[in-house]
Amino acid sequence: MGVMTAAHRRRFARLAATAGLLVTVVALLLVPAGPASAHAVLSSSSPAASTVVPAAPAEVVLTFSETVRKVPDRIRVIAPDGSRADQGEPTFAGSVVNIPVDTGRGNGTYLVTYRVISADSHPVSGAFTYSVGAPSEPPVDSGDDGRANPVVGTAVKVAKFVGYAGLLLVIGPALVLALLWPRRLSRRGPARLAWTGLGLVALATVATVLLQVPYTNGGGLFDVTGEGLSLVLGSAFGAAHLVRLGLLAAVALLLRPLLAGPVGRTDLVILGVLAVGALVTWPLSGHPAASPAPAVSVLVDTVHLGGMAVWLGGLVMLAVFLLRRADERELGAILPIWSRWAALAVSALLLAGTVQALIEVATPAALVNTAYGRLVLAKIGLFVLVIAVAAYSRHLVRTRVAASRPAPVRRAIWAELTITAIVLGVSATLVQTTPARSVATDVAAADSGYFNTTATSSLYSMQIEVSPARRGNNSVHLYAYTLDNQPLPVVEWQVTVALPAAGIEAIQVPLLPLTDNHATGEISLPAAGDWELRVTARTTEIDQATVTATVPVR
Template identity: 75%
Template structure:
């Protein structure tokens, strides 16, 4: 008997030693990734503020270089900065140099007279691509050349896949944190841990899958290709960036945590293992803001900490709700629920308070002005998230009142129904959040970068032949830049034989104005138009895809 007890003790000690060894290996992976991380200054959603030669300028002789100056520091996307000569050949020579916000492109000064096209695609510090184009002329203007290189815009399928991966990562995080927290502190000893353990492993798997998917998708998202347009060099560039480093650190920390959650999912663990697991989880939370907007905010240290608190509070609250709804309210008896629910109610209140405080601080940093809340996509998404969150708080208040009246333990059905309503609404909130982290922050979208009022309008118009993505910036009185992208019905770039666009303001008696369009690729054109008055402008686009096939689509655009 004594020998059996000793063997059991040795086996438990061996398992704990193995778990800690595995956690140490995972931590070493994270540390190596941190040591290899590049030092990059903070910036966000860079905007081209000036160029030399200036856009649309006519210079007497060919320059030896084209200089692009952005509002913030940027990183290179290989092969995505091009200067096209009037005859359609490449005028740039050698690789462009990057020094903070300034990009210098060597150009052949002996090129011919005429109009040159400069197209660019770079990466801002928060991992989002920034692209555009402009022209300048040597001697005198000529017909604009066409860039026959690869498309400078991300595939819509890739953009959607990135948002889906973000959503799965958030869902996996709460499914991992909820079981780990409840099993460590609130789970009755008499109940089996098999169900919560399966849920926790599923959550860990989702986070791992989402992290790997984000690393893979970041390559075509930044370079501008399809789902399978991933090369070794492109993947190497992503892994060598701050974005890639944050994801590698996350993978290392998750690997370390996996060795410690295994004994937790099997039974109670010691205090030391619990503390180590909590520290690993807290460190992993910081990898989300370090790979997104917070790391590039005006106050990066504050934003990163606040966003990590926001994310952790969400995972604790929603993960705990899942455990209550799926397991505890169904399996625990009245005596156990009477002990568990008051404790959980206090924890949930603290998590919600932290969530509100962190969200308020982050919103103030990212939005900057009240006007940006309604004038930018980021602000409107944030308002939608706030509205949904208010609904969740109302339902949570009802659940808390049941716990305070001490009726929840005797009649758990009303609490369980309320929790399912909370989870249904928060599933939508997570979807809004996944879009929010991929949207230009209001502080940047609403900034006056070049001394002109800025805004943005984008929509997708459909016809039987194609879908047309329309982007108008700043969608205000005065000069506006327009970009048109044509796609086939299966979301592939649609070659266009001829483009035509007009704008009219019938309410002010302004007849249709022809918009001159400059082809950048076979499915992408840009144009400049001066809109003299505010109002509901009627835009009309005619796209001919072959000698006999063409279709016209229209859009009403509010101009401020």
């Protein structure tokens, strides 16, 4: 076998990197698509929280704002005597979770605890009570307190920070070595920095996947089980991180010749495509992929992340290497080009960050009323400060001070890096925080009205819920049960609402069946008053009955 030449090694690296990219694209195409959602919150329940129902329900129904996934044995119904009242496994249908309940546990207060996973990979947990017949002392769920382990939560944020830091440490050296590095200078130092950055990204990716297991289950730092890891790797979150690892391996093959010396345009193009593919895996495993406009959010978050990596990575290269090693002539050529790059990267950061904030925050009030909004404000304040320092650096470049006296610009760059390190920490916390738009729909946080009643006919018992029972848009949920309180399949639903006192005739409510005995619909109620709601449910080809309820709307 002959010795492989440098040209052969480069050709092999290109082919291997291209193959890695193709495998990644195929993997992305094979990942099952799911409905868009983000940081789901409990929007309603049946029975409703803190209500008293006349008879024990055969099931508890949880309706979340978005699609959720199961966490094994983390949904429980505790009877008044402290025993488990839930029977069998709960069923998941999009945003609706049905929990079978033993109806023979007697009267008193029941506790419902839940822990599920939203589409953006974050666990959602909570608890509420309802009472049968009359309230009693609430029971305690000794199996799970529903709270995330604080050590695990902190470790996840640290892993996110390390990943961001590694990203800028690999992109900065690669970009500067490819386009700005003087030929006379050694590449050894930047190459070590780039390999360190690539290693940090890979380490953070693996750590994030492993930490997702206890983060999901609510366990301790080392509570990583085979079943839990399998569930994580089988999710969109796990797929995005596996794709990232594959792309990092492909990047490493092309990065080696670049760090050793100048490479051709083809290698740079392939390397750029691989880098963009790896960047996309960050938004695909977080809030952006589950936003109301996922395509826009993923795009702007990728631009935001790329702009950050180019800007900060380039600053590191300037501060650590170029301002120390390059001579005045070289700096005079390099700094104006870098200044234009930095301006473009900062503009991309501002534009992408603004669009993403508008999507995730939703309302001006949420900027100050939610933790997510306050973190966004903190990030904006720090960003304004770092922009001011960057403007000073740009002034030095334009006046040619930096080339002849690099010390002032070096101090300005270190100031930029110090502030932006704090920004990265805020960003690592931000991606683990419930978006403000989701907090606004949380029934535990919202001060909204609620109507709940049970109407009985000769065929069935119908539980009727209207939320928020106020003027404007309202959600209607209907649950059909047999007269002995078992779920009753409904063949056809028909619902109308009317306000005779205001001369408003019957309005048809469009319904969407969620399960055999549960349907939901949205209706706009334009005026306050006592609305008449009529429900007709057909249970067989010939059996149907109509019930009515008066809904007070404020």
